[in-house]
Amino acid sequence: MSIEVLSLAGLIGAIVQLGGCVLLVTLFALLRRHAGRRSYFSSWGSAWLALMLAITAIVFRYNILPTLVTASSLEGRSEVQALHFFYQSGKLIYLVLLAVGTAEYAVGFRSRVWVRGAVALSILYAGASVAVSDRITDLVVFQAPLAVSIFVYCSVTLLRLPHPRRSLGSRVTGVVFAMMAALWVIYFGAFGMPQFGIANMSTAATLVVSFNTYLDLVLQMLLGFAMVLVFMEDAKREVDDAHAELAIAHDRLRRAALYDTLTGALNRRAFAQGVGLEAAKATFGTVAMLDMDNLKFVNDSSGHSSGDETLRYLVSVMREALRPSDRIYRWGGDEFLLVLPGAKPDAVLNRVESILAAAHPLQLKAARDPVRLVASYGAAEFGSGEDLLGAIDRADAEMYKHKHRRRTPRSTPSVA
The missing domain is CATH 3.30.70.270 (Reverse transcriptase/Diguanylate cyclase domain)
Incomplete structure (x- = not known):
């Protein structure tokens, strides 16, 4: 199977992955109104939106554009380069926002200047990588080092939270980030074989390339729902704190109503x-x-x-x-x-x-x-x-x- 052409399974997988991203974006949008001051949840939700737009560009490139353009080959066309740039930018912004959200959750970090700078660098990197090669497999190879670095950072940050902050949600999210880092190491090897001078791909590498969208979908759904679990645990802690404050206030009011303020009788x-x-x-x-x-x-x-x-x-x-x-x-x-x-x-x-x-x-x-x-x-x-x-x-x-x-x-x- 040629690595330059997405298989039918890959095409269907991209559509299914897009559906999964739409589900996550919808879920995060519904919960966002309850997020309050939890900026990390907004950053994670924006990350899923960026990923959804990136996958939309790929679906349009391989499922819709061929039916609109009559040229025998689409390689090198400006429409393809624009879609690849849109895809690459969306994927890189998705990775950056995951790191931003994790930092906000772990240490309360929030710097708009830093975030804007990171997004701008992602767009520049996307433009440079598309200028070097507009093949989708090469773009994945360009993404891999950044993806592995960010997933490792997110995993280590969440798994090493102070004991009072550790929870089931943070541990599950950290483990899923670690699994995604390992998967992207595999992607780097499988998608990078032609660049490494390996002409004939192994069966395992071919399967990884053909079914990577399904692997991504499984881990992305796990990650999305683990993030929701983190949010729900955080909201529960806030509700518990509010209940404790209400109990204290109720006790004070009860004491003021039932006890003489002068003598305490x-x-x-x-x-x-x-x-x-x-x-x-x-x-x-x-x-x-x-x-x-x-x-x-x-x-x-x-x-x-x-x-x-x-x-x-x-x-x-x-x-x-x-x-x-x-x-x-x-x-x-x-x-x-x-x-x-x-x-x-x-x-x-x-x-x-x-x-x-x-x-x-x-x-x-x-x-x-x-x-x-x-x-x-x-x-x-x-x-x-x-x-x-x-x-x-x-x-x-x-x-x-x-x-x-x-x-x-x-x-x-x-x-x-």
């Missing part, structure tokens, strides 16, 4: 939604209402910032002394609700009294003397979750009874 809305009441609703227990008696004096004498500091100190003291299953809710300005599952009222009252008595006086920046925590409190037992609101009312009433029994007036400070 749960707020009244949290109680209404049942937050922190799981253990209490499953058993009996005690609720306690606590009202800080000397907060007004602290606010009036030392400022509201000192009052805020005192409230934070009260909550921190209570939280450190209570059990993990107990809950503290800020019920009002200086009122707090304690929910203690499985506890009895007498034990709770004794516990609150001992906590307040043991608390160290708080030295405020704006106060001359340290301030003790002075509070009124009351407790009531609940038998089930349905009885919680009634128990709170009873504990509130007990708290006011305790307040009236106190000898120290509410407006009088207690200092250490």
Whole structure:
């Protein structure tokens, strides 16, 4: 079989390869709208477009042009040279854009000047190679060194990505690039035999030349879908990151809605939604209402910032002394609700009294003397979750009874 004439299998293969490129170009065009800032995917998509145009030129040259031109030989005609130049330029630009896309994916490289320069050099190289010889087999030989170099670069770059960046898609794409590099080494030998002075091609070389379009098609389809896998994995990572950020934002909003921003205690809305009441609703227990008696004096004498500091100190003291299953809710300005599952009222009252008595006086920046925590409190037992609101009312009433029994007036400070 003459190496100068494409076999029927080769002609059909070129058409089939063109169909495969059209499929890849369509797929990348559909996904490109979702690519966002992923410039590597745009570069890879442009590479497939350049390859499709190059193969279109070959299909036109060998399938359509002979039916339009009546000359006995098309060799040397300007139409043929123009189509070969178009083919060679498209193939070289395809290779350059593959390298650009890989560099963009691996290291975020993006230089329009460099890309434009590489494309311009590809076109110049295409023109020079067509000027030397317009035979399609010679053009393939001229492509081979650049193709092997770029495929090796892409393969090594993707297979040696840092561990956090490695994925199934990047590994598969790297392996396919390596297979394409090996195939183009074979092409260089098979298509270059006449230039190497080998007149009679071996059967293997003849088969490679005749069926190279099918070999290209298989690897190009594998490469295209491996690139899509890379894109989908990248998009999934972005979605996962977005979900993590949303979860953090949701947690912050939830905390802002259910927690008192001043003291960090749960707020009244949290109680209404049942937050922190799981253990209490499953058993009996005690609720306690606590009202800080000397907060007004602290606010009036030392400022509201000192009052805020005192409230934070009260909550921190209570939280450190209570059990993990107990809950503290800020019920009002200086009122707090304690929910203690499985506890009895007498034990709770004794516990609150001992906590307040043991608390160290708080030295405020704006106060001359340290301030003790002075509070009124009351407790009531609940038998089930349905009885919680009634128990709170009873504990509130007990708290006011305790307040009236106190000898120290509410407006009088207690200092250490």
